[in-house]
Amino acid sequence: MAELPTHARVVIIGGGAVGASSLYHLAKAGWTDSVLLEKNELTSGSTWHAAGNVPTFSMSWSLMNLQRYSVDLYQGLAEAVDYPMNYHVTGSLRLAHSKERMQEFERARGMGRYQGMDLEMCNVDDLKARYPFLETHDLSGGLYDPADGDIDPSQLTQALAKGARDMGAKIVRFCPVTSVDRENGEWILRTPKGEIRCEIVVNAAGYRAQELGRMFIPHGGRDVPMMTMSHQYLLTDEIPELQAWSKDEGQKLPLLRDVDSSYYLRQEKFGLNLGPYEANCRPHWQTKSDPMPEDFSFQLYPDDLERLEWHIEDAMARVPILGTAGINKVINGPIPYTPDGNPLIGPMPGVPNAFEACVFTFGIAQAGGAGKVLAEWVTEGQTEWDMWSVDPRRFTGFVDQDYANVKGREIYANEYAMHFPHHEWPEGRGKRLSPNHNKVIEIGGVMGAYAGWERANWFAKPEDDTSEESTLTWERAGPWHKRIAEECAAVQNGVGVLDLCGFSRFELSGIGAADWLLGQIAGALPKPGRMNLAYFADRRGRILTEMSVMRMGEDAFLLITAATAEWHDLELLKATLPAGLTLENTTEKSAALIVSGPDSRALFSGISDADLSLPWLSHQRATVAGKPALLARVSFAGELGWEVHALNEDMPSIYTAVLEAGAKPFGMYALDSLRLEKGYRTWKGDLSSDYTLNEAGLSRFIRLEKNHDFPGKAALAAETAVKTFATLVVEAGDADAPYMATLWSGNEVVGEVTSGGFGHRICKSIALCMLRADLAIAGTEIEVEIYGRRCKATVQPEGPLYDPKNERLRA
Ligand SMILES: Cc1cc2nc3c(=O)[nH]c(=O)nc-3n(C[C@H](O)[C@H](O)[C@H](O)COP(=O)(O)OP(=O)(O)OC[C@H]3O[C@@H](n4cnc5c(N)ncnc54)[C@H](O)[C@@H]3O)c2cc1C
Numbered sequence: 064m065a066e067l068p069t070h071a072r073v074v075i076i077g078g079g080a081v082g083a084s085s086l087y088h089l090a091k092a093g094w095t096d097s098v099l100l101e102k103n104e105l106t107s108g109s110t111w112h113a114a115g116n117v118p119t120f121s122m123s124w125s126l127m128n129l130q131r132y133s134v135d136l137y138q139g140l141a142e143a144v145d146y147p148m149n150y151h152v153t154g155s156l157r158l159a160h161s162k163e164r165m166q167e168f169e170r171a172r173g174m175g176r177y178q179g180m181d182l183e184m185c186n187v188d189d190l191k192a193r194y195p196f197l198e199t200h201d202l203s204g205g206l207y208d209p210a211d212g213d214i215d216p217s218q219l220t221q222a223l224a225k226g227a228r229d230m231g232a233k234i235v236r237f238c239p240v241t242s243v244d245r246e247n248g249e250w251i252l253r254t255p256k257g258e259i260r261c262e263i264v265v266n267a268a269g270y271r272a273q274e275l276g277r278m279f280i281p282h283g284g285r286d287v288p289m290m291t292m293s294h295q296y297l298l299t300d301e302i303p304e305l306q307a308w309s310k311d312e313g314q315k316l317p318l319l320r321d322v323d324s325s326y327y328l329r330q331e332k333f334g335l336n337l338g339p340y341e342a343n344c345r346p347h348w349q350t351k352s353d354p355m356p357e358d359f360s361f362q363l364y365p366d367d368l369e370r371l372e373w374h375i376e377d378a379m380a381r382v383p384i385l386g387t388a389g390i391n392k393v394i395n396g397p398i399p400y401t402p403d404g405n406p407l408i409g410p411m412p413g414v415p416n417a418f419e420a421c422v423f424t425f426g427i428a429q430a431g432g433a434g435k436v437l438a439e440w441v442t443e444g445q446t447e448w449d450m451w452s453v454d455p456r457r458f459t460g461f462v463d464q465d466y467a468n469v470k471g472r473e474i475y476a477n478e479y480a481m482h483f484p485h486h487e488w489p490e491g492r493g494k495r496l497s498p499n500h501n502k503v504i505e506i507g508g509v510m511g512a513y514a515g516w517e518r519a520n521w522f523a524k525p526e527d528d529t530s531e532e533s534t535l536t537w538e539r540a541g542p543w544h545k546r547i548a549e550e551c552a553a554v555q556n557g558v559g560v561l562d563l564c565g566f567s568r569f570e571l572s573g574i575g576a577a578d579w580l581l582g583q584i585a586g587a588l589p590k591p592g593r594m595n596l597a598y599f600a601d602r603r604g605r606i607l608t609e610m611s612v613m614r615m616g617e618d619a620f621l622l623i624t625a626a627t628a629e630w631h632d633l634e635l636l637k638a639t640l641p642a643g644l645t646l647e648n649t650t651e652k653s654a655a656l657i658v659s660g661p662d663s664r665a666l667f668s669g670i671s672d673a674d675l676s677l678p679w680l681s682h683q684r685a686t687v688a689g690k691p692a693l694l695a696r697v698s699f700a701g702e703l704g705w706e707v708h709a710l711n712e713d714m715p716s717i718y719t720a721v722l723e724a725g726a727k728p729f730g731m732y733a734l735d736s737l738r739l740e741k742g743y744r745t746w747k748g749d750l751s752s753d754y755t756l757n758e759a760g761l762s763r764f765i766r767l768e769k770n771h772d773f774p775g776k777a778a779l780a781a782e783t784a785v786k787t788f789a790t791l792v793v794e795a796g797d798a799d800a801p802y803m804a805t806l807w808s809g810n811e812v813v814g815e816v817t818s819g820g821f822g823h824r825i826c827k828s829i830a831l832c833m834l835r836a837d838l839a840i841a842g843t844e845i846e847v848e849i850y851g852r853r854c855k856a857t858v859q860p861e862g863p864l865y866d867p868k869n870e871r872l873r874a
Pocket of ligand 1 (some may be wrong): 076077081105269294394396397398423429
């Protein structure tokens, strides 16, 4: 057994599939001075008992990419590391019980095609041809994924471990980390075998990630947002009919996922493996009476088949040969969940030189991609693909254990559910409330959660249907549609108010603050009293974030960013902040209103002492309704308007006064419509680290001539963008273009949609997109694939569709 070295560059804690893949990828990147510490034996956590399904399917672009990478890796791994493995690429069928499910599959097929995969839509006859034992009378069709399959999770882990060891990395088993310390910029990890010092540490402790994570709290960490569910699958005896078919055909059945009934069914030798995600599910290790044992290595929970009765019966009706077999074995093991069901891969929030690759619900399918992404974070500080959907910093301070518990359970029970654009999941709500919350509800706000903040999506009249059922559609139409149109019209023709709680706010000051900031952003700084947009890029010139910069003095700034960006942006700023400067996160202290529309000046003249003649992109301190406020002359809605920022305690008086002065409340859906017409980008939709500032059409915000050598300067100066930002007007029919909808020119894929929606002022469906540069010429006709339909789209002239010269903003 390997001895514990005294030093290493990187130490990975946890030897499941994910830890082993992380070690393998670090070694492949040349970081062979890496050590993996495992509490027990490799695979002894969740990995040993996993069913080993390896799908590529995901409705998230980045997770699909991660899983596609895993499949590619696994196909060549046995040979690459000389470790034979059981890996069966059987293909899979997903069944659709509804038109909406078929639309979802069409969307996945489009994304898959763009990633080089061949997902196929199936009609009922195709399903029957691929799966002769299937009852199809009530199905709408399905989706075939030829790359899906199953792998032996233990062999996969051992293969990755062997590959890593062969390259020089080390693995020390039976070596639990019991405490961590930091000295002279080094980590000291203590174990019963002694201590090891390292530069960088990785938490890959699976369902024990929170327990391990607590050791990092004294070093700036937080409680890892997670909970653990019990998940079961059952294995049947051999089924003679299946054996005969398999032998005749010389193949296994494709893996079947009846997603609307929420289970998978897979051939295992000549029997079947049934794995449901049940609604009456069971969390574990949440209460004092059910503590997580000190050691649960290679252990299982007791069988609990009663919970699965409905699914067993449903699956027997779907595949009647299942009913002919007895149950041979049940596996009931721990499976960890974050509050959104995606794993944590990336920097450990608040802790220097520490990363996470943990809390995987589909850790076998994702281990390959996770190792790649983790290794990129560690060795380069940036990733090839934008990985915000798994970035640990997406869960900010509002996430407590109650939230993690209820969301994890909700996700497990809805593991295969469709995520419709107007649907809000009901659990974990009300975590962060605007000071105006009660008023917003009183006047009809239909709420949505944005990084925990409750904001109105739209405002309903008493007769409107606000039920959850009404939102289960991909279509634009719904009870909200008419109200959004009215809200947009009010902003266009009168004045509207949006209670926009949750902006992230950072106050930066100190001698040299301006000089330092100029070295961080690509562009210029505003003069005192003015504001502008600033972009932070990485070394490749790709977009890290966008901030509104208000200059309060020569060396004093208020930086405002998206609610979800709070921890991401704070860490970005802190990473290079010089000792003499002060940076304060004041997110929780203040709130904001967007007051916008041609009548907004008249409105404020009645309730504020502000100088309303100050120009666009100015700001000032004034009173509104007798309360101190900061008024910024900007509008994300694209009309004359002001943002009003005020302390929480003053906000209710201001909001009431604005409403009483005649502003009509509008919601986030209306704001999205209005901003699309202006071509304003949103963070992590249109503005992601998949694109450079030049590609995103933001070259006007770059100042290459300034003396400061900001990140990405050289790359941006040298770049010739092959794709570029464009605005499309789409003949979209009933549904607007979703994120990552494919763009076609003839039979060629030429780009992707970064956000889409309906512009109510121009009465057209709009898509913001990244398009091959030679096609980004006004008037060019292309097509956008929307849930499988190819819709005609026309490239628009550069600049906003609505009020292209910003005359209404400047009014
Ligand atoms: C019944 C069931 C079926 C499943 N089927 C599938 C499937 O078909 N496909 C799929 O993709 N996923 C499946 N999963 C999920 C999958 O098992 C997990 O996502 C995956 O195993 C997670 O791997 P990991 O490496 O992150 O964690 P783990 O395998 O749990 O590894 C973490 C390791 O960290 C070690 N550790 C913890 N604390 C310390 C410490 N202080 N010091 C040192 N070491 C420590 C543990 O001993 C453990 O070995 C299934 C899960 C269950 C329960």
